[in-house]
Amino acid sequence: MTKTADIKPYLRLERYPTIWCAGCGNGQVVGAFLRAISTLDWDPKKVVVVSGIGCSSRASGYLNFNTMHTTHGRPLPFATGIKLANPELHVVVMAGDGDTTAIGGNHFIHAARRNIGITMIVFNNGTYGMTGGQCSPMTGHACKATTAPYGNLDTPFDICKLAEAAGATFVGRGITYAPVKLESLITEALKHKGFSVIDAVTQCPTYYGRLNKMGSPADMLTWQKEHVISLEKAASLPKHVIQDKIVTGVFVKDLRPEYTTLYRRLHEQCGEDDCHD
């Protein structure tokens, strides 16, 4: 971020104030996204933001693009339909960690496998904000949630590893404590041709913070600061040291044919070879 970008034109200010709690990280992620997109001089009319259901998914309602607020867990198939129907559109998906890795987990790995040209921003707060602080597949082991009052038995996913293993060609992680880095990660992701995933680690002070006695929103950001470690630094450290850290950076940057491009090629080939038989 060289100069402060004017992101106001991208917002439906008449829909303000947002529903988000004071200190919620959702606005920080949206801010980073808008600053990122403002550097790309894309025609806003050609941008579609698709979201699921959750606190974070309400983001689409405040953005001055084509938007679609879908059902819980389903933004990716919806976005896939958009992209396949009109590959000219820039398609961005915003959803919570629950939306993406629980109910929408299957769609997530398959979008990655297809390597379809969509940017997926996961608002990862480690809980279900909207419905009142239940467990998410991103809730840490032994952490508290209203549906895990005695501590979570599960172990969380690593969204980046999951995306990578499933075939995503751009994968990065940022945190709300470091919004400038988050912004440049998102910029790269938006520019990428193929399925790009940003694991945006954010804070839900109201539920996750309160249930896990993490203090104020500022305390939660300080916690991020104390636990963050860059991918480069992490590479030289033993596993047990980085176990409880948030490793940030770009994990995957690959070139593999994007899915709608493959479709186009197929159609061209078919036209040539008359492959209808």
Added chain:
Amino acid sequence: MNILIGGAAGQGMDTIAYLLGKALVREGYGVLTAKDYMSRVRGGHNFTKLRVESKTPFAPAEEIDILIALNEETYEIHRESVVTAGRIIFDSDMFALPEVEKRGVPVPLQTLAKEAGGKIMSNTVAVGAALSLMNTSTLQADELLREMFDEKTAAQNSAALAAGLKNVERDSCFSMPPATNTGKHLFLAGNEALGLSALASGCNFLSAYPMTPATGIMAYMAGKQDQLDIVVEQAEDEISAINMVLGASYAGARVMTCTSGGGFSLMVEGLSLAGMTETPVVIIIGMRPGPATGLPTRTEQGDLDFALHAGHGEFPRAILCATVLEDAFYRLNKAFDLAEKYQIPVLFLSDQNFGDTARSIEPYDFTNLRYNRHLVNVENLERPYLRYRYSRDGISPRALPGQFPGETVLSDSDEHDENGNIIENAVTRKNMMDKRLQKMVPLADEMDEPIIYGHDSGNILLLGWGSTYGALREAVDILQDEGLKVTLLQFTDIWPLPVAAVNKLLPQAKVSFCVENNATGQFAGLLRRETGLSTDHKVLKYDGRPFLAKEIIREVKKHV
């Protein structure tokens, strides 16, 4: 005496309602609280209505005696509902009321809370202020605080309570109705009653995915895992949840899942699997307005047709519903019994109106609960064991995997024979369909006739089902007080539809109404399909809010 507590989401209206409500219950009053909230965690406008009577009320009232306004918006929205002699407690640290407003009772909630030990206790101050207006002591509230918090926090809250009490002049108090309850009543919300019923019914396996307004059931049961040997598993989605419970049921657990319409949509494939494999399961559908995400925190009875018809193929099912706390506890117990006796899915319809409304009620009688697993035992085991053995009533012997040495339990989603092996032949297919559907015959005999309230054969007949009971009952009371003869039939058991009472009373009524919280009159449709009868009028409400008695009365009066 009616109190409305309003503010933005996150301001703790629930805490005030709970503390105030429970304290009044212990004083011996009959109390009801009903929640109206937006689909957001912060901001917006939410409120809880609290009604206090000698005997426990069945529905919230409209007019307000005491308004507790935690923000200015609450005052703006509700001031016209406050009676002339009413009082408006407001946080004078935050805002002032207009000069012309004579009903205001300023209480510096935050200042007083800070003095008592912390701003967070401003809600407790408000409770103290309200108790003072009601000329009620803080004894019970104090006791509750001691039960809720550690010694230090309780003492601070108690100081906050006293500050609220002191700040408000007692001589401006209202005359309270006499407190005639024992003070030993339970004070619980619909979702808690359902969770409690499930546990009391021996349900030891719940898998679900959070979805308003059913999440409270799961949260309630999850909180009991330290006392009971039960599994409460949050699945990754509703598809997984229903299949987990089916697996657990096959393995021998007594199972339930709970969701709302959107989640139930995802369960439908599993529902059909339960139908084919004859696997017992109880599914609570906490209805909210659809389609799609709809109004997540509001109420509707829009999923009856869906529950009746969900699932591909034809298979038996039962549908029961939650009308009122006093009944729903036993009704859900019945759902467990029917599910295992007939080896079918039982759908239990609730809604936000039922789930989020709390009332004071007499303690439940646990000796009235049924508990029979309906499994084969060594004495009546016929060898070879055939999971889907033909029988006169269509019910086959249910054994559990591992229950009998040398016997295995086969279950198949494909059409199968008596042993559970896949078949394709026409004769077996037809026999198996007949066997399964045969269960509907004895099942129909298990259905309870609707609750009858009011006149036993009035010339005005009202039909309702589920959570509309409270408003309908109040409408009946008011109309009867005006000299009309009104009968209410409130259905608790919906499928197979019990028709005796309605067949008798509907034709002889002079004018009849079917009252439903939906747009298309789904119950009226069911009634016509099953009996050929129709009510003269439908009274439908589908704005996401529960019925008020006066709305029903207005419709009735148009036609009498």
